[in-house]
Amino acid sequence: xxxxxxxxxEVKKPGSSVKVSCKASGGTFSIYAISxxxxxxxxxxxxxxxxxxxxxxxxxxxxxQGRVTITTDESTSTAYMELSSLRSEDTAVYYCGRTRExxxxxxxxxxxxxxxxxxxx
Amino acid sequence: DIVMTQSPDSLAVSLxxxxxxxxxxxxxxxxxxxxxxxxxxxxxKPGQPPKLLIYWxxxxxxxxxxxxxxSGSGTDFTLTISSLQAEDVAVYYCQQHxxxxxxxxxxxxxxx
Numbered sequence: 001x002x003x004x005x006x007x008x009x010e011v012k013k014p015g016s017s018v019k020v021s022c023k024a025s026g027g028t029f030s031i032y033a034i035s036x037x038x039x040x041x042x043x044x045x046x047x048x049x050x051x052x053x054x055x056x057x058x059x060x061x062x063x064x065q066g067r068v069t070i071t072t073d074e075s076t077s078t079a080y081m082e083l084s085s086l087r088s089e090d091t092a093v094y095y096c097g098r099t100r101e102x103x104x105x106x107x108x109x110x111x112x113x114x115x116x117x118x119x120x121x
Numbered sequence: 122d123i124v125m126t127q128s129p130d131s132l133a134v135s136l137x138x139x140x141x142x143x144x145x146x147x148x149x150x151x152x153x154x155x156x157x158x159x160x161x162x163x164x165x166k167p168g169q170p171p172k173l174l175i176y177w178x179x180x181x182x183x184x185x186x187x188x189x190x191x192s193g194s195g196t197d198f199t200l201t202i203s204s205l206q207a208e209d210v211a212v213y214y215c216q217q218h219x220x221x222x223x224x225x226x227x228x229x230x231x232x233x
Contacts, residue, residue: 035222037171045163045171045214047222059221062122095170106218107161109182111170 002026004096004112011118017084020115022096029077030054031102036070036081038092039114048094050105051079059105086119093117123147123217127225133233140202142228144215149195152219159219162191162200164211165227171214175200207232 007021022034035050049060051070058070069082079096094115097108124147134140150159158178163171173182175191178198188203202209210232215225 037224044212044227045165045216045224047216047224050222061221061223097170105222106159107173107176107216108171109173114170 002098002110004098004110006094006096006112006115009116009118011120012086014087014119014121016086017082018086018117019080019082020094020096020117022079022081022112024077024079024098028102029072030074033099033105034070034072034079035097035099035105035108036068036079037095037097037108039095040089040092043092046092048081048083052103052105053079054103083117086117088119091117091119123150123220123223125215125217125223125225127213127215127228129228130226131229131231133231134202134205135233136207137204138233140205140209140230142200142213142215142230144193144198144200144225146196146198146217146219150217150219151195158194158198159217160191160193160198161216161218162189163214163216164209165214166211174213202230205230205232 003025005023030053033052036048051058053072072079096112098110099106100109126145128143160178162175165171179191190201192199212227
């Protein structure tokens, strides 16, 4: 069974950056896409981007291009999402998720527990 | 980006009654090379990550009760809960992963 464990809650100042980790256990890490999805308080789900570790190149939602960087460390089966130039509107719970089907983006059936990032001066 | 629009934003349904949620995409999410609709339905309860319900528009995830069903193709999709149970109170999202990925705004299902 696949298990995703995310790093803990963060409190950040506007203009700074945050890096959230997502460590996978169970199953093969490199061939399944990891997506990052966020949810602002009381709001809907928003796909930020994703990566298939073996391919190495991340795909990003247009509105986050230039501000988000998604990477992986295959040696530790960990994915990272770094968001820069933080503003108050980035306050949200950030989720990582893994697809079931290999070598393709698609539906996510394994999710991390979520990481709350709060941005406040 | 492909825009996903769900309707209604919320609905209240009596126990045992049918709930129907619609999802419309701004362009087709049907991949003609494999005849699959790149459309997924998730259920989310407060404080929890989303839960996979339906993928490829109509394939029910293992363990999901058969009162949940998905239908549609191209740009118009529907999630149906045939007989609403108390545990189905949640927010439901459609998502396309055709190009690249976007979610609908969500539909809140409540008990009447």
